[in-house]
Amino acid sequence: MKTPPVIDLHSHSTKSDGRESVRQVFETAARTGVDILALTDHDTTSGWAEAEACARELGIGFVPGIEVTTRANVEGSDGRRHRFGVHMLAYLPNPEDTALMGALTTSVESREGRLQEIVARIAKDFELTWDDVLAELSDGATMGRPAVADALITRGHFTDRGEVFEQVFFHGGPYYVPNTGVPETIEAIELIRGAGGVPVIAHPLARGKGPAEGEPMPEQHFADMIAAGLGGFEVMHRDVPKHARKWLLALAEKHDLIVTGSSDYHGETGKPNRLGENSTSLEMFERILAQATGAKAFLPA
Numbered sequence: 356m357k358t359p360p361v362i363d364l365h366s367h368s369t370k371s372d373g374r375e376s377v378r379q380v381f382e383t384a385a386r387t388g389v390d391i392l393a394l395t396d397h398d399t400t401s402g403w404a405e406a407e408a409c410a411r412e413l414g415i416g417f418v419p420g421i422e423v424t425t426r427a428n429v430e431g432s433d434g435r436r437h438r439f440g441v442h443m444l445a446y447l448p449n450p451e452d453t454a455l456m457g458a459l460t461t462s463v464e465s466r467e468g469r470l471q472e473i474v475a476r477i478a479k480d481f482e483l484t485w486d487d488v489l490a491e492l493s494d495g496a497t498m499g500r501p502a503v504a505d506a507l508i509t510r511g512h513f514t515d516r517g518e519v520f521e522q523v524f525f526h527g528g529p530y531y532v533p534n535t536g537v538p539e540t541i542e543a544i545e546l547i548r549g550a551g552g553v554p555v556i557a558h559p560l561a562r563g564k565g566p567a568e569g570e571p572m573p574e575q576h577f578a579d580m581i582a583a584g585l586g587g588f589e590v591m592h593r594d595v596p597k598h599a600r601k602w603l604l605a606l607a608e609k610h611d612l613i614v615t616g617s618s619d620y621h622g623e624t625g626k627p628n629r630l631g632e633n634s635t636s637l638e639m640f641e642r643i644l645a646q647a648t649g650a651k652a653f654l655p656a
């Protein structure tokens with residue numbers, strides 16, 4: 356392994372909304388100089404076994420992870436409840452923990468109905484069927500909007516996922532349907548810890564999810580997550596704006612939390628994010644390993 360090793364703790368395969376198989380993702384990682392890679396498909400552990408086999412074969416490290424879809428339920432400064440999606444990375448949780456796995460099963464099942472509702476709305480304006488969407492998904496993959504985007508692209512309505520997200524899936528638009536069958540953020544943190552995993556918030560305060568520069572930061576929301584057992588923040592991620600990074604780094608320092616950097620790879624054509632474009636320090640990675648009691652990472656000798 357090079358010193359320092361390239362440690363990328365966030366990637367997706369066709370087990371959720373990545374455009375490359377687990378094998379392709381690990382081959383790309385090995386080819387492009389990533390030493391340790393976490394596979395963090397949305398709400399599923401179904402890629403772990405294959406990922407470990409590929410990592411062994413290629414001589415790189417593998418960290419089992421999940422990107423857990425959650426919904427925050429926070430009281431705003433206006434006294435009202437605010438609900439918004441938060442992605443929580445779970446590193447090394449026990450894949451047999453019934454509480455966490457039960458919540459993920461519920462989540463994955465509810466995603467199907469939500470996606471059907473989205474497709475029904477879109478089908479009023481574009482030529483699109485539910486079968487088109489199913490044709491974009493590999494067996495047992497976690498269903499998400501990227502599959503609908505892919506179906507719209509296959510039909511010739513758009514050219515890439517980014518375009519669909521901008522023009523069709525914008526927040527508050529007619530085709531926006533929230534994920535409602537998912538755990539609340541605080542509950543998810545507790546479930547991940549309960550399964551021996553380490554919860555790290557994915558791309559915190561990324562584009563559109565956080566206050567603009569100069570506006571007040573969500574102190575209470577973060578204080579609540581930290582009190583519930585949040586392990587750290589994925590600060591070095593292309594979607595986390597500079598002013599948010601500064602605030603998050605100070606908060607991590609104050610509470611002695613883990614700070615990670617990752618690519619959030621979705622395949623060559625899924626998103627512009629490239630494997631290894633951000634990485635996590637060995638020190639921070641070792642802190643994750645030290646806190647985890649659920650699953651084991653595969654690290655080549």
Ligand code: AMP
Pocket residue numbers: 372397498499500501516517518520521534621625626
């Ligand atoms: P869903 O899981 O249905 O809520 O869809 C969210 C997923 O869409 C995220 O996990 C991202 O991978 C993907 N996504 C969000 N914005 C974009 C974008 N602009 N381009 C490509 N993929 C996106």
Ligand code: FE
Pocket residue numbers: 367372397621
């Ligand atoms: Fe995704």
Ligand code: FE
Pocket residue numbers: 422442557558
């Ligand atoms: Fe995410």
Ligand code: ZN
Pocket residue numbers: 365367422557619
């Ligand atoms: Zn992700």
